[in-house]
Amino acid sequence: MNIFDLIINDKEQVSLNDIFLDKANRQKFEQLIKEHKYIEELSQYGLPVNNKILLQGSSGCGKTMSAKAIANALGKNILILNLSNVVCSRLGETSQNIKQVFDKAGREKTVLFLDEFDQIGKARDNNDKDIGEMRRLVNTLIQLIDYYSEKALLLCATNHPEIIDTALLRRFQLQINFEMPTAEILDEYYSKLLSRFPTELQSIQRKYNISFAEAKDHTFTLVKSVLIKELEEKSTCHTSKTLNLQ
Helix, strand or coil: CCHHHHEECCCCCCCHHHCCCCHHHHHHHHHHHHHHHCHHHHHCCCCCCCCEEEEEECCCCCHHHHHHHHHHHHCCCEEEECHHHHCCCCCCHHHHHHHHHHHHHHHHCCEEEECCHHHCCECCCCCCCCHHHHHHHHHHHHHHHHCCCCCCEEEEEECCHHHECHHHHCCCCEEEEECCCCHHHHHHHHHHHHCCCCHHHCCCCCCCCCCHHHHHHHHHHHHHHHHHHHHHHHHHHHHHHHHHHC
16 A cells, blocks of 8 residues: 555644643653754763653543644654554555554654554454454554654554553553643633634633533534624624615
8 A cells, every 4th residue: 555545644733832731741742852852962871762652541632732743843744644544454464554654754753643542552362353463463563663763753642541452551651641621721722712703702601521622612613603693693684774775
């Protein structure tokens, strides 16, 4: 399969200021970015940089956005694995597809982002219908991660770390947890989302105990509803005036 079929073409530019992180996670990301910026200086002291990171936790809480922001901060391209095209029914081809993507990322010293990592790194157990293929895939991943270029960065994301093979989990130098945002952080997020709209569109009812993705959908749905209502009222008013003039 062509390498370009295995990668999602996503050019969205995201900065660390665009994502909402708790203090602990922000410090971890800032440390990670600094390590890669000073990789040559650190190597002089025999200090390896962390370049295999697992982002784990609730869906819609910023894992993908964080990967893009890290790539942007380092001035690196990001390769996002196209999971739907990588996984193949033909024996051994899934492993070969993933190897192609890892090789490209290593050569180009990019950020490689594997979303839904649990789908390809699932624990090897005897209950799997295709245990032979699954074992081969996990074994391939272990080798690829072990020999991944230090000057490239691997970020994997999962909502279900508990089903990932333990041998794979041990390969990650950092495992960063993404929790559901607090009410305070969500308020900051709502305010930033709404700041682009006129004042009269900003007074929406805010929902809490939800993810950033859910908050964004909620915000835009309500803003569109208010805007459409205003447009309909203006249209009705205009039609009424036209009829009166006739």
